[in-house]
Structures are given as C-alpha cells and as structure tokens.
Amino acid sequence: MSNDSNSSFSLQQQKLFQLAKSKRISSVELQHTIEQLCEGIAEMIQCERIGVWLFDDEQPSLTALNVYQQHNGKHTSGERLYKHQFPAYFTLLKGTRVIAISDVSNDERVKELYPDYFSEAGNIQSMIDAPIVLANGVAGVVCCESSIARSWSRLEESLAGTFSDLVGFLLDSLQQQEMEKKLEYLAYYDQLTGLPNLNLFYSEVNGSIHRAKNPVLCYLQVDQVDQIIDALGYDGGDQIIKEIAGRFNRVLKSNETVARADHDHFALFLDEADVENRLKNILFLMSPPFLVTGYDVTATFSAGVSRHFHGENPAKELLQSAQIALNRGKMRSARSSVTWFTEEMKESSKDHFAIEMDLRKGLDLNQFILYFQPQVEGEEGEITGFESLIRWNHPEIGLVPPGVFIPLAESTGFIIPLGEWVIKESIKELKKFHDNGMDQVTISINISPRQFLHHRLPAIINEGLMQYHIPPERLCLEITESVAMEEEDLVIERLKLFDDMGIQLSVDDFGTGFSAFVYLQEYPIKEIKIDKEFIRRLTTNHKSIAIVKTIIDLAENLNISVIAEGLETIEQWALLNELGCKRFQGYLLSRPLPPDEINGWIDSYKRASFYSITRRK
Known part of the structure; x- marks a missing residue:
C-alpha cells in the first residue's frame, strides 16, 4: 500500500469522524461519504468491487446501500440478498469479526453464494467480509x-475491519439522531x-x-x-378522531392553533374579535358527517371557552378554565353545549371535585340508599306503584x-x-x-340520558328481572324529554326494544320540552x-289549567296513563280530579320513604280512606 493511499485513507477517516460528530448528519451526506470511502478502500487494497x-x-434480507465498481467508477444500490436463499451466510455474518477468503470456489463458508452471486458480481475469486457492528447488534x-x-x-x-467500524460509527450516530427526532416528535405531537x-x-x-388582540x-x-x-x-373510535383532526386542519385559519388534548378532547386557540361567530362557523364546518368504516357518522361538539388569564403560563391557565366551563356545560346538556368560563365556576368546581371523589367512594362504602314514593290511583286511592329515588348519605355532609x-x-x-346499582x-x-302480597x-x-343509551342497560335490566322472577310489565322506566335530543335512531331502537321486552315506558316532567308531543x-x-x-301553579294560573287539561285529554285519546307528580294540596287534588286525572x-x-318505613306507611294508609287523606290540613 502506497504512502499516498495511506494518506488518502487517513483523510477519509478524519472526514468520517467529523461527520459522525456533527449533529446534522443526513442520509444524503451518509450516502455521499460512503461512496467516497468505497472508492478510497478500493484503491488502497486494490479490489474491483x-x-x-x-x-x-x-x-x-441484505440490501446494498452502495456498491462501487472500480473498473468503470460506477456506484449502484438496491441489490438485495434474501436470507432464505443464503441462510448459512447470514448466520456467519452475525458471529464473525472478519471473513477473509482466498478462493471462493472452495470455501464452505460461502458455498451458497457460489457460483451465481460471484459470477454476477464480476467473476469474483477472493473476498473479505467485515460485519458492521452497532450498539444494538x-x-x-x-x-x-x-x-x-x-x-x-x-x-x-x-x-476492511476499520472501514466497517467507521461505517458502523456513522450509522450509530445517524440512528441516534433519528431516535432523538422520533422522541422529539413524540414529545410534541399526537401519534394518532x-x-x-x-x-x-x-x-x-x-x-x-x-x-394576539383577542386571544380565546x-x-x-x-x-x-x-x-x-x-x-x-x-x-372506529380512532378513525373518527383522525377524521376530525384532518378536518380541523382544513377549516382553521393560519393564525388559529389546534391540538389533541385527550382521548376525545381538542384545544383550540383563536384570535378573533367576534369569537362567538367564529366558533359557530368552525362548528358548522365540522358538522357534515364523517365517513368511518363505511358509515356516515355525525359528530357534535361541546365547548368550554375562556379568555382571561393572569399567570406566567397563560395557555395552561386558559385551558384549565375552559375545561371547567366545558364540564359545567355538560352538566346541563350532554350535547352541543357552548359555555363561557366565569370566576364563580372555579370556586364551585373545587366543591364539585371534592364531591366527585367522595361520590366514587360512596358506592363502594354503601353510602347510597333508595327511598320510595308511593303512587295511587282512582277515587279509592289504590296503591299502584312506587317511584325509586336515590339518596346519598354522606358521612360528613349528611343527605346530599x-x-x-x-x-x-x-x-x-x-x-x-x-x-346499574x-x-x-x-x-x-x-x-x-x-312477596308481601302486593x-x-x-x-x-x-x-338518565347517558345511561339510557348505554349498551349494557337492556342486559342489566333483563338480568335483574330474571334473578328475582319479576314480570317485565311491573317495571317502569322513566325518561326525560331530553333523551330525544340524543341519537334519534338509537333512541327509537332502544324504546322499541324495551317495549318488546314488555317494560313500561314513562316520560317524566312531561310538557316542559320541545319534543313532548x-x-x-x-x-x-x-x-x-x-x-x-304545572301542578304547583294549577290553582293560581289559568294557563296551567289549560295546559294540564290538554295533556290529560290527549293522553286519554292515545290510551296513555297520566300521573300528576308533585301533588301537595287538597285544592290541587280536587282540580286534577275534575280535569280527569286519576x-x-x-x-x-x-314523602319519599326509606324501605324500613314503607310497611308502616301502607298499614296507616289502608286504615284511612283516600277521602280523608285529601282533606288533611
């Protein structure tokens, strides 16, 4: 080997080490340097390839990153050798530092490669292979x-071994940088x-x-x-989240920022004078159905909005305030609520948090109890049923x-x-x-609306009825009119299912919502x-009388039973009786009764006539 060759290789070594130490190594730089090194090593040890x-x-497989042909000066890449064709050779590379072969036609270590590979490579007679060893293998x-x-x-x-080590050193450095980039991406971007x-x-x-002039x-x-x-x-859940994210990217302006904050939550930063209309516009643009696994799926959004901040981390402060507002809005409406943050919410949210923590423990600690309020029918006052009402006996607060x-x-x-409990x-x-004869x-x-649409509800009810041998017609599910604001097709399907099961369905607080009729x-x-x-105002408001009369007449024509809820006075009973409510x-x-007081109430109730009860002071 000439002094010039040694000098050239030394220079290549220096360049490679400098590049490996750089924090901006790219795959293009790697390819170019590998090509130069291949040319240098070919000259130093006089190898054709x-x-x-x-x-x-x-x-x-093994894939050629670069193959240099000295006789024509060409560099090629992409050639591939598959393990299933050369299994022994692949195993050899995993456990040997340098493989020096003088005659490839008579060496057992490369018999799988002979003659096809060596002939196609240019009638190769001798070879040195040096595995590239990295930190991970x-x-x-x-x-x-x-x-x-x-x-x-x-x-x-x-x-050959030194060349292999230098290439390995460079690849290690490049892998480290790529790993750092991946970690940086994971630190700042949502994977889904x-x-x-x-x-x-x-x-x-x-x-x-x-x-920003109007940060929100x-x-x-x-x-x-x-x-x-x-x-x-x-x-399907992941797909809808990805579709929503893609649409956000399309509808937002360049000065608006969106992030995925949680499983089904997004954070949105706006700088808009008329932010209410801008938010309405964004939600409108997000309203068309999304195609998810072959289905058109409509998504609605509830929002908490905040614009006031005081601390050193305004983004986090605003997000926390907006989250409080969102939670407050969800208490009022399960869908499509938009709620602005107020300072009063912050204080009450602390109380709610404490109650929520206790709420979750309360079920395990048997702090919940059921009270039952009787329902009666007809002039004789026959007991027809009881409404089940939950109470929470908090150990410190008392009945919540x-x-x-x-x-x-x-x-x-x-x-x-x-x-479910x-x-x-x-x-x-x-x-x-x-069992007591009733x-x-x-x-x-x-x-509740949320429970009504839960997939486990029919099974829970059916299990209970079967366990205690209760005819389904003796169970009545009370839903509010707000259920109609949920998924209409699913609501109808669920109502029909319960009707087919023989369970009675009742609308509570009838007449207060848009969907009553x-x-x-x-x-x-x-x-x-x-x-x-309506019952409370019955004796003082003529409009209430007209509304109640209309409801009673309509229900009678449709063969639907009517209960007057909240009966408190003799005058209310007399007027309701006159209007046809029984x-x-x-x-x-x-009043609602704990279970251990029901039998006593029934006994005293049966000893008195309904006539006398309605004349109590």
Whole structure:
C-alpha cells in the first residue's frame, strides 16, 4: 500500500469522524461519504468491487446501500440478498469479526453464494467480509471483492475491519439522531392524528398570546366517541378522531392553533374579535358527517371557552378554565353545549371535585340508599306503584340532594355504575313488595340520558328481572324529554326494544320540552308524568289549567296513563280530579320513604280512606 493511499485513507477517516460528530448528519451526506470511502478502500487494497450492505430484518434480507465498481467508477444500490436463499451466510455474518477468503470456489463458508452471486458480481475469486457492528447488534456487512485470486494480508483484513467500524460509527450516530427526532416528535405531537399535543400547544400559544388582540381558548369534546366505540369498536373510535383532526386542519385559519388534548378532547386557540361567530362557523364546518368504516357518522361538539388569564403560563391557565366551563356545560346538556368560563365556576368546581371523589367512594362504602314514593290511583286511592329515588348519605355532609350529585355523576360517566346499582336494588325491593302480597305494584326508575343509551342497560335490566322472577310489565322506566335530543335512531331502537321486552315506558316532567308531543306520536310510551311546575301553579294560573287539561285529554285519546307528580294540596287534588286525572304522586300522600318505613306507611294508609287523606290540613 502506497504512502499516498495511506494518506488518502487517513483523510477519509478524519472526514468520517467529523461527520459522525456533527449533529446534522443526513442520509444524503451518509450516502455521499460512503461512496467516497468505497472508492478510497478500493484503491488502497486494490479490489474491483466494494459494497456496503445493510440488514433489513422485516424482509429479512441484505440490501446494498452502495456498491462501487472500480473498473468503470460506477456506484449502484438496491441489490438485495434474501436470507432464505443464503441462510448459512447470514448466520456467519452475525458471529464473525472478519471473513477473509482466498478462493471462493472452495470455501464452505460461502458455498451458497457460489457460483451465481460471484459470477454476477464480476467473476469474483477472493473476498473479505467485515460485519458492521452497532450498539444494538450487527447491522450489515462491508464486502471487499477481487476478481483476481489472492491471499489477504493482516493489514488488508485490518483495513476492511476499520472501514466497517467507521461505517458502523456513522450509522450509530445517524440512528441516534433519528431516535432523538422520533422522541422529539413524540414529545410534541399526537401519534394518532399528527396534531400538536399539549406540550407544543402550550409553547406555541404562550409564544403568540401577547401579540394576539383577542386571544380565546376553546376546549372541545366530541360528544359521541363512546357511542361510536360501542357501535364500531376502538378502530372506529380512532378513525373518527383522525377524521376530525384532518378536518380541523382544513377549516382553521393560519393564525388559529389546534391540538389533541385527550382521548376525545381538542384545544383550540383563536384570535378573533367576534369569537362567538367564529366558533359557530368552525362548528358548522365540522358538522357534515364523517365517513368511518363505511358509515356516515355525525359528530357534535361541546365547548368550554375562556379568555382571561393572569399567570406566567397563560395557555395552561386558559385551558384549565375552559375545561371547567366545558364540564359545567355538560352538566346541563350532554350535547352541543357552548359555555363561557366565569370566576364563580372555579370556586364551585373545587366543591364539585371534592364531591366527585367522595361520590366514587360512596358506592363502594354503601353510602347510597333508595327511598320510595308511593303512587295511587282512582277515587279509592289504590296503591299502584312506587317511584325509586336515590339518596346519598354522606358521612360528613349528611343527605346530599340528588340535584347536586346526579348532574355530576352524569357529566363524569359515574352515572353508569350508579344507575346499574339503582336498577338492581329497585328490582330487589320490588321482589319484597310482591312477596308481601302486593304483586300488582310497579317500580318506576329514573334513567338518565347517558345511561339510557348505554349498551349494557337492556342486559342489566333483563338480568335483574330474571334473578328475582319479576314480570317485565311491573317495571317502569322513566325518561326525560331530553333523551330525544340524543341519537334519534338509537333512541327509537332502544324504546322499541324495551317495549318488546314488555317494560313500561314513562316520560317524566312531561310538557316542559320541545319534543313532548313528538314522544306521544313517535314512541311506544305507556305513561306520562305531568311536570310538577304545572301542578304547583294549577290553582293560581289559568294557563296551567289549560295546559294540564290538554295533556290529560290527549293522553286519554292515545290510551296513555297520566300521573300528576308533585301533588301537595287538597285544592290541587280536587282540580286534577275534575280535569280527569286519576293517578297521583306527591307529599299530600307521602314523602319519599326509606324501605324500613314503607310497611308502616301502607298499614296507616289502608286504615284511612283516600277521602280523608285529601282533606288533611
């Protein structure tokens, strides 16, 4: 080997090490440097062909990163050798430092490659192979191939090994950089959607918020993701999230930022004078159906909106405020709510948080109890049923009103296990009534909108009825008119299913919602309960009388039973009786009772006539 060759190789070594130390190594720079090194090593050890091959474990195979032909000066790449064709050779590379072969035609180690590979490579007679070893294993091989039979010197073997080490050093450095890029991507971007995650969102918003004229942060939740997962599986849930992310990218302006904040939540930063109309416009553009696994799926969004901040991390502060507003809005409406943050919400959210934590423990600690309010019918006052009403006996606060914990349970999803407990305990109590000879009474159970559409509800009810041998017609499910605001097709399907099961369906608080009369026309409803507000105003408001009369007459024509809920005075009873209402529930008859007081109430009730009860002061 000449001094010039040694000098050239030394220079190539220096260049390679400098490049490997650089923090901006690219695959293009790697390819160019490998080509130069192949030319240099070919000249130094006088080989006709120098190749750098890399393992592809997925195939599995060896792929040529670069093959240099000295006789014509050409560089090629992409040639592939497959493991199933040369299994022994692949195994050899994994366990040998340098493979020096003087005669390829008579060496057992490469008999799989002879004669086809060596002939196609240019009638190769001798070769040195030096595996490329990285930190995580053998990555490939450097092949020095000669068309002249020769014995390799130790120096030539050492040079091939050094070349292999230098290539390995460079590949290690490149892999490290690629890993760092992947880690950086994972740190700042959501893997499923490619949207920024909250880390990048906070950084971008904090960097631009002080230049914004009207900064506003919106925290959005996709209302239907859980139902989509129930219907189409987790793949369907992932697909709708990806479709939503893609549409956000298309409808937002250049100065608007979106991030995926959680499973079905997105954070949106706007700088708009008329932010309410801009948000309406964005939600309108997001409203057309998405194609998910062959289905047209409509998604709606609930939003919390915040614009005031005071601290050093305004983006995080705004997001937390917007989240509080979103949660508050979800308590009022399960779908399509837009709620602006107020400072009062922040204080009450602390109380709600404490209650929520206790709420989850309460079920495990048996702190919930059921009360039952009687329902009577006819002039004789026959007991026809009881409404099941949940109460929470908090160890520190005492009895927590349902109006406090039910909306919280609904918004957090805890209503599902809580509702299942109510159903099971109510049916269990109904069994006791039947065993005591009251086999004609029904139990009415309030079902929340979220629970009504839950896929497990029919099975839970059926299991309870079968366990206690209760006829399904003795169970009445009370739903509110707000259920009609959910997925209409699913609501109709669920109502029909319960009707086919023989379960009675009742509309609670009838007359207060936009959909009241649609219920009677479209759904298999057996009972309606006139809202207590109409009953309360009955003796003081002529419009209430007209409304109640209309409801009673309409129900009678449709063969639907009517209950007057919230009966409190003799005057109300007399007027309702005159209007044609024969079923009643309210404090005039009895307050809601714990189970251990029901038998005593029944005994005292039976000793008195309904006539005398209605004249109590």
